[in-house]
Amino acid sequence: MSVQLNHTIVFCRDNRKSAAFLADILGLEVGPEWGPFVPVSTTNGVTLDFAVLPDGPIAAQHYAFLVSEAEFDTAFEKIRSAGITHFADPHGKRPGEINHNDGGRGVYFPDPDGHGMEIITRPYGG
Template identity: 70%
Template sequence: MSVELNHTIIHSRDNRSSAEFLAGVLGLEVGAEWGPFIPVATDNGVTLDFATIPAESITPQHYAFLISEQEFDAAFERIKQAGITYYADPHQKQPGEINRNDGGRGLYFMDPAGHGMEILTVPYGGFR
């Protein structure tokens, strides 16, 4: 068996709203609650398990999602329609812009818990 990431826990102020936020942007489904988690499964089988914890205990993390050009178009439209502020860079110095790193497209936005989210169509360095 090869080594694969199976799931990760994402801390949130409200697990349901954070799961619905990300699933809505990415066009994914929110799974059934189990225990303290609200899962969102990605197409490559990794599950993001959102868990509610006190806001002061949340350490902001970065999550990047590799998506197709068509998925980018759809996600970008949902981001704009929802009025979500987005940036071309992770330091938030280029608001309202996307990047074209490595011949693809990408952008950054924040989730409700303060995590940095990224969507990109080509991995860094152009490697797949």
Template identity: 80%
Template sequence: MSVQLNHTIIHSLDNREAAAFLADVLGLEVGTEWGPFVPVGTANGVTLDFATVPAGSLTVQHYAFLVSEEEFDVSFGKIRAAGIPYFADPRMKRPGEINHNDGGRGVYFLDPSGHGMEIITRPYGYQEPAAG
């Protein structure tokens, strides 16, 4: 059997708000709530299951999403239109910028619970195939 990530639980201050926020930015669908979870599925079959936890027990995490150039344009447009602060770096030292790491584009922003979200158009370490 090949091992694949199937789902992960993302703790949030409000599971519905967090799921709706990410789904909107990325152009995804919010699934049917089941138990304490509000799921958002990705194109590669991984489900992000948002669960509400008390504020004091939330550990901030980082989530990066690989998107196409066109999807980046749409998502970044939504981030800017909503007035969401964005940064070119994970330490948030370069506000109002995007990066061009590995020949692509990337941007960092926070979700409503404070998780660091990132969209990138090239995976880390990406190198263009040699012409030939």
């Protein structure tokens, strides 16, 4: 059996709000709540399970999503229309821009809890 990422837990303050935010931007569905988790599954079968971290700081993580050109256009329009701050780079030094790394397009944006979300149309290093 080959090794594949199956799921990861994304800690947040409001699991329904955070799951709905990502699902809306990416055009995905929020799955049914399962125990403490609200899942969002990607088309390659990886699930992001949003779970409430009630106390303490949430350590910001980075999540990158490979999307088609059309999906990028749709997601980027949602980001812009919602007034979500976005950047061409992971350090936030190029606000309001997208990048064209490896001949594709990419953009970074925060989720409601400060996780660094990224959409790209080409894998890096390709």
